[in-house]
Amino acid sequence: MAITRVAASARSRAVNLLRTIQAHPPSCPCHGNPMHPHHFAKAASGLLNAGGSRFLATPRDASQMKDYAFEMAASSIRFGPGSTREVGMDFANMKAKKVLVVTDKTVRKLRPMKVAVEALEQEGIKYEIYDNVRVEPKDYSVKDAIAFGNRHPDVDAILAVGGGSVMDTAKLVNLYTSAPEADFLDFVNAPLGKGLPVTCKLKPLVCIPTTAGTGSETTGTAIFDLVEKKAKTGVAHRALKPTLGICDPLNTATMPSAVHASSGLDVLCHSIESYTAIPYNERAPRPTNPILRPAYQGANPISDVFSFKGLQMTAKYLPRAVKDPEDTEAHEQMLLAATLAGVGFGNAGVHLCHGLSYGLSGSVKDYRHKGYEVDYPLIPHGVSVAVTAPAVFKFTGPSNPERHLQVAEVFGADISNAKAEDAGAILSDALKKFLESLGDQPMGIKALGYSKSDIPSLVEATLPQRRVLMLAPGLDAATDSQVEELSSILEDSMEY
Structure with a gap:
């Protein structure tokens, strides 16, 4: 039995070694690294000599080409104990007249919602509350929230107070009420959806997380269950990222x-x-x-x-x-x-x-x-x-x-x-x-x-x-x- 275990361990190490070598073949540290100064200088020289066409020209078959750039996008973030009470002033500064507040039935009873609503009222901002968000949203729960948003066309901004499920639902409400002619699967990630880019103008969205996990207050990603396919999917596009994320540590104090x-x-x-x-x-x-x-x-x-x-x-x-x-x-x-x-x-x-x-x-x-x-x-x-x-x-x-x-x-x-x-x-x-x-x-x-x-x-x-x-x-x-x-x-x- 001991010999069998040793043999199995040896096989495992051999497989891992082979995979490591395949993933990292020996190469010149200069020419094997596209970002090495020597390689980069050579590429820059080619760019200059070719009038920029080497990097900027659209290739004949882009599907076979690797990317050469990355972009950074994130919401504005405010972090600090008690910062929830500033959200009314934020919407006033945005010239918002009426806010759709998205939350769930548990959070609606808690301090974060109480403080947020009081902040809106202090600034004289009207609001409607949708509190039927489902933990781990399903497509039908998201559609219910979108329908609620469509019944209030005078809303010009959105506030999410809750965990990732609430913030993701709020993003989708913002998207589909801003593009009412779109089919639900138009923006959903391919191949389950069409994966179309978001080109419509969305409303200002402020997210106040009440859990310390999803980071949804910073991203343009919104996830839900596509029930028919028995799989999670969602929409991922920079346009969905919140205008502002208010991270108030007092709001996570009651987390179980x-x-x-x-x-x-x-x-x-x-x-x-x-x-x-x-x-x-x-x-x-x-x-x-x-x-x-x-x-x-x-x-x-x-x-x-x-x-x-x-x-x-x-x-x-x-x-x-x-x-x-x-x-x-x-x-x-x-x-x-x-x-x-x-x-x-x-x-x-x-x-x-x-x-x-x-x-x-x-x-x-x-x-x-x-x-x-x-x-x-x-x-x-x-x-x-x-x-x-x-x-x-x-x-x-x-x-x-x-x-x-x-x-x-x-x-x-x-x-x-x-x-x-x-x-x-x-x-x-x-x-x-x-x-x-x-x-x-x-x-x-x-x-x-x-x-x-x-x-x-x-x-x-x-x-x-x-x-x-x-x-x-x-x-x-x-x-x-x-x-x-x-x-x-x-x-x-x-x-x-």
Whole structure:
């Protein structure tokens, strides 16, 4: 038996070594790196000699060309205890006459809504309240909110007070009430929708998060369940990003421990996925027009800073926030971490943890996560992304061992003598320990009610998530190969 284990370990190390070599073939450090000063100077010389046409001319087949630029877009952010009370003045400064306030039935009863409404009233701003947002929105719940918005055509601004579900619903209300002639699937991510660019003018949108996780106050992404397909999808476009995000740490003080944990795990995966995504200049196709450049572009030097800082803060403060409801410093720092990670992933994108999560949460059977007061089956988003993380980063490790080891070190792993081919396994083990330390976390998808017989349908629900799968390092481009690789990751995620 011992010999068998040793042989299996040797095989695993050999496979990882081969994948690492394939992902990082030996090359001249100058000519193998397109951003090396020598290579860049040569390219610049070509640009000058060709009158700029080398970089600026539209290629004959842009679908085969990799991108050469990245864009940074994020909402204006205000951070500070008590800043919610300024929102009335913000809308007055925008010359808003009537505001649609979007929230859910739980948050409507809490302090953040009370303060926000009082702030509107103090400035004499009229408002309508929609409080029927569903936790983990479905397409029908989003359409209900849009219909409410259409019944109030005099609304000229929108305020979202709540977690990611509320903020995402508010973004979609803003979009579809501003483009009433559009079909619901027009802007939804392809291939489930048409993926059309957003060209209409949207209303001012202010988001006040009451959870420390999604970072939705910074991004142009809005996610929901497409019920017929049993998969999550959404709309992702820079035009959807809020005008202002007001991050008030007082608003997260009443979060239950389970919500702290789930929201924080979303921050965790936002950070690691965006930091380990393929580089922006390895993503194809190159857009033929800047408006077609996706919000999720791949890792880039600016997003890296936000993502890695968000990761460091999450590793430090999330365990404290979960274990001690009175730890105000930890709660405040987690809200800041969520915002930082939001800026990071909102421009770099996420990959396999999120891609796989959409099938897991969209196909939920009877699972109800402890600590969530809902009367329907629910796998919170943060739980659905984190549950596959150990297997995901074990798979992606060979694509960029250095970055995976950097992440593992954040969780306390000793990487001083680590081999490149072991990077994925080292990070995987570190993540397992971190998840276990939080308590009450499902250690594998079996705990969510899934078995090996569900893997084909979960893979089928994942394959349409092209905007995130295309950013996954090490994932084969061929669909048949992706089926095999995704199945392997899910099987490895069954139990830890």
